[in-house]
Amino acid sequence: MFIDRLIESIIKKNNPTVAGLDPRLDYVPEYIKEEVFKDYGRGVEGAAEAILRFNKKLIDAIYDIVPAVKPQLAYYEIYGPSGIRAFSETCNYAKSKGLLVIADGKRNDIGTTAEAYSAAYLGEVHINGENIRMFDTDALTVNPYLGIDGIKPFIDNCDKFGKGIFILVKTSNKSSGQLQDIVAADGKTIYEKVAELVDEWGAGKVGKKGYSSIGAVVGATYPEQAKILRKIMKKAYILVPGYGAQGGTAADAVHSFNDDGLGAIINASRSIMCAWKSEKWSSKYGEESFDSAAREEAVIMRNEISDAIAARKE
Amino acid sequence: MFIDRLIESIIKKNNPTVAGLDPRLDYVPEYIKEEVFKDYGRGVEGAAEAILRFNKKLIDAIYDIVPAVKPQLAYYEIYGPSGIRAFSETCNYAKSKGLLVIADGKRNDIGTTAEAYSAAYLGEVHINGENIRMFDTDALTVNPYLGIDGIKPFIDNCDKFGKGIFILVKTSNKSSGQLQDIVAADGKTIYEKVAELVDEWGAGKVGKKGYSSIGAVVGATYPEQAKILRKIMKKAYILVPGYGAQGGTAADAVHSFNDDGLGAIINASRSIMCAWKSEKWSSKYGEESFDSAAREEAVIMRNEISDAIAARKE
Numbered sequence: 001m002f003i004d005r006l007i008e009s010i011i012k013k014n015n016p017t018v019a020g021l022d023p024r025l026d027y028v029p030e031y032i033k034e035e036v037f038k039d040y041g042r043g044v045e046g047a048a049e050a051i052l053r054f055n056k057k058l059i060d061a062i063y064d065i066v067p068a069v070k071p072q073l074a075y076y077e078i079y080g081p082s083g084i085r086a087f088s089e090t091c092n093y094a095k096s097k098g099l100l101v102i103a104d105g106k107r108n109d110i111g112t113t114a115e116a117y118s119a120a121y122l123g124e125v126h127i128n129g130e131n132i133r134m135f136d137t138d139a140l141t142v143n144p145y146l147g148i149d150g151i152k153p154f155i156d157n158c159d160k161f162g163k164g165i166f167i168l169v170k171t172s173n174k175s176s177g178q179l180q181d182i183v184a185a186d187g188k189t190i191y192e193k194v195a196e197l198v199d200e201w202g203a204g205k206v207g208k209k210g211y212s213s214i215g216a217v218v219g220a221t222y223p224e225q226a227k228i229l230r231k232i233m234k235k236a237y238i239l240v241p242g243y244g245a246q247g248g249t250a251a252d253a254v255h256s257f258n259d260d261g262l263g264a265i266i267n268a269s270r271s272i273m274c275a276w277k278s279e280k281w282s283s284k285y286g287e288e289s290f291d292s293a294a295r296e297e298a299v300i301m302r303n304e305i306s307d308a309i310a311a312r313k314e
Numbered sequence: 315m316f317i318d319r320l321i322e323s324i325i326k327k328n329n330p331t332v333a334g335l336d337p338r339l340d341y342v343p344e345y346i347k348e349e350v351f352k353d354y355g356r357g358v359e360g361a362a363e364a365i366l367r368f369n370k371k372l373i374d375a376i377y378d379i380v381p382a383v384k385p386q387l388a389y390y391e392i393y394g395p396s397g398i399r400a401f402s403e404t405c406n407y408a409k410s411k412g413l414l415v416i417a418d419g420k421r422n423d424i425g426t427t428a429e430a431y432s433a434a435y436l437g438e439v440h441i442n443g444e445n446i447r448m449f450d451t452d453a454l455t456v457n458p459y460l461g462i463d464g465i466k467p468f469i470d471n472c473d474k475f476g477k478g479i480f481i482l483v484k485t486s487n488k489s490s491g492q493l494q495d496i497v498a499a500d501g502k503t504i505y506e507k508v509a510e511l512v513d514e515w516g517a518g519k520v521g522k523k524g525y526s527s528i529g530a531v532v533g534a535t536y537p538e539q540a541k542i543l544r545k546i547m548k549k550a551y552i553l554v555p556g557y558g559a560q561g562g563t564a565a566d567a568v569h570s571f572n573d574d575g576l577g578a579i580i581n582a583s584r585s586i587m588c589a590w591k592s593e594k595w596s597s598k599y600g601e602e603s604f605d606s607a608a609r610e611e612a613v614i615m616r617n618e619i620s621d622a623i624a625a626r627k628e
Binding site: 022042044046072079080081082085107110113114116128130143146149150171174175178179187190193197241 | 499
């Protein structure tokens with residue numbers, strides 16, 4: 001079951017964080033690009049191979065301290081078929097290092113089409129009598145706007161293949177309230193109503209530690225809403241974006257945890273990937289040691305989150 | 315401007331319909347598969363090439379009568395990088411035949427990530443000083459759950475590159491009401507509120523015929539809601555799924571048109587792609603003439619929709 005594997009890894013590494021892999025070409029050190037462009041050219045193929053190598057070195061630097069990575073599909077789709085190959089190989093490499101992989105695609109469609117997405121990311125693709133695992137991902141982010149029949153095909157494969165989903169509830173961006181904060185006739189907001197659905201949909205999928213493989217996304221940038229949502233979705237694991245570059249602090253993110261110290265996993269992307277470019281690390285590390293800067297940043301994040309959880313308990 | 319090109323083609327072909335390209339391997343005639351599998355094998359590559367050849371023959375059969383095609387990304391992603399190549403080449407082939415291409419991806423994310431999706435499908439990807447057009451698509455379907463800052467990056471490229479988007483308002487599936495029909499404190503439903511936003515976001519993007527390149531998706535399976543939505547979003551072009559296999563009739567779909575006979579484009583996927591397998595055509599056409607069956611079905615659909623629009627005017 002996805003959620004048990006995730007919690008086991010979080011406990012083992014004492015680290016409820018996930019490293020976002022949202023690579024842009026300008027995040028990649030020049031020496032990697034030069035090396036790759038010699039063999040693959042300076043076009044789409046070279047770009048895709050450069051982000052793949054960058055990802056692999058990042059994974060090498062952090063796989064023993066973080067439980068999971070979260071590649072964001074948009075940054076791979078942008079390079080077409082070559083980009084999707086880089087996504088796929090990034091997932092394979094992360095898995096080979098014992099990491100869990102959460103694909104961030106926010107996919108959504110009507111039932112029969114959602115089945116195709118679900119097969120690609122969580123299940124198996126049937127081709128001429130063979131069952132093929134297309135992308136080696138453990139979980140996928142999904143958008144709830146279409147209701148349960150857009151979600152059920154994903155839940156079915158969570159059951160069948162031990163996978164997970166994280167359903168958007170309250171997103172980290174500034175205008176998330178435009179739709180999500182609308183107050184319904186019964187006094188509840190849309191994000192609360194979606195949270196009630198997430199709680200209902202995940203009820204039967206609870207693992208050993210009392211959490212469900214049907215999780216939720218709640219941005220660190222909305223701590224007050226996170227407090228409310230934590231209570232509505234008691235069994236949902238909450239994926240928390242918006243920490244770091246987007247402005248969410250450890251003290252903000254901590255509201256998505258339960259009193260057992262579990263229940264949430266905090267994502268950081270740019271702060272880790274671009275650590276080597278930041279004022280904080282650029283004097284200590286040159287571009288050749290971008291991976292060491294990423295590791296230092298990942299350790300700091302782990303400690304900040306752990307300290308904030310401990311401080312909250314006291 | 316996208317919307318002017320779309321309307322021009324609809325008028326020229328006297329046909330407000332779009333052919334969905336949602337190919338599954340079991341829709342593809344055996345003779346195409348056998349031919350392809352000999353060269354590409356019976357695995358993922360063979361499957362992707364088979365749906366590409368199927369798409370091309372379908373396009374050959376209907377390009378002079380339909381204004382646009384709508385490939386559904388899920389059915390290409392399911393075959394990984396090879397599938398994305400098939401998607402890309404399908405788009406290129408459709409464009410070479412003068413068709414407009416609406417990518418159905420229902421993409422959504424926060425601003426910076428939405429920029430990456432927007433670059434891939436509507437804009438340009440910048441690699442080492444070159445600006446590359448990744449997918450040759452004219453429009454993309456998008457999901458509004460994140461509010462305007464998840465939509466603006468798409469609108470920006472609509473402006474810059476003459477492209478369009480169709481924003482999900484009321485989807486065709488059974489459970490679409492679970493979220494979309496929630497009634498807000500002011501008495502309006504969520505789908506009405508999203509429609510108001512679509513109207514607002516598209517206001518400045520109106521072309522020669524009075525329609526905006528910022529369109530909407532409203533399912534043919536909800537004719538009563540379509541009547542209301544047509545009035546709220548007077549300038550939005552409405553993409554109407556759910557006709558045919560999903561149960562929507564021409565009489566249902568017609569409510570998304572304005573009195574000028576414009577304002578909507580009706581999608582059919584399975585009924586055209588699988589015409590050759592249907593009771594209606596299977597005795598007249600064998601699998602070798604699946605494309606003729608698709609053409610007959612596309613003509614019937616055109617006539618049904620035109621008749622329904624005319625009947626409504628009387």
